[in-house]
Amino acid sequence: MDLDIKIIRMVWGFVETLNPTSLLKLSDIELIQKLIAEVEKASFLSPEDSQNLSKYIGSRTPLIRDLADTKFE
Numbered sequence: 001m002d003l004d005i006k007i008i009r010m011v012w013g014f015v016e017t018l019n020p021t022s023l024l025k026l027s028d029i030e031l032i033q034k035l036i037a038e039v040e041k042a043s044f045l046s047p048e049d050s051q052n053l054s055k056y057i058g059s060r061t062p063l064i065r066d067l068a069d070t071k072f073e
Helices: 005-019 019-026 027-044 047-059 061-072
Strands: none
Touching: 005 019, 005 047, 005 061, 019 061, 027 047, 027 061, 047 061
């Protein structure tokens, strides 16, 4: 998986700024789609980048949920 570091930073920036309550309500698939959509608003993603980003986010959904849950408390 070869993702540009700027894209990875964008994902974590969105995780930090999006409403934690709404993130926690999303299913894993919806969470992945939401974050990819946010990145696509800010940067062009090739189909390969989008697929790699989906795998990256999917492998980190427990961490994303933990961060959102911590912000929610």
